[in-house]
Amino acid sequence: MIRSELVQKIASENSDLRLEEVERIVDAFFDSIVDQLASGGRVELRGFGAFSTRSRESRTGRNPRTGAPVAVKAKAVPYFKPGKEMRERLND
Incomplete structure (x- = not known):
């Protein structure tokens, strides 16, 4: 959807x-x-789940075209943890 x-x-x-x-x-x-x-906050919707962020550390990646190393900066990424009711409905 x-x-x-x-x-x-x-x-x-x-x-x-x-x-x-x-x-x-x-x-x-x-x-x-x-x-x-x-x-930097968290959003919790009871029965549905919780949205938060996780930190990704900096790392060395690779350019897919050339194979050359590329520095990838640290960043925050969204994270979703499903609630109990959602997990139960999905696994019925």
Whole structure:
């Protein structure tokens, strides 16, 4: 499912909301998660899971075309840990 399909699904299940309103709500939801992660925080949605960041250390990679070594800087990467309810539903 892509973002536009999610918006359509929510709008079809909530006839009192216009499509534009649902788009704004979905965008605000995703923006809030990204903002919290960018500030080093964590977002926990009970039953669904938790979003956080993990640190990746700097390393030496390789240019796939030439094979030459390339320095890859340290960075933060997003991490998602599914909640208990999600794991149970996926494994039923």
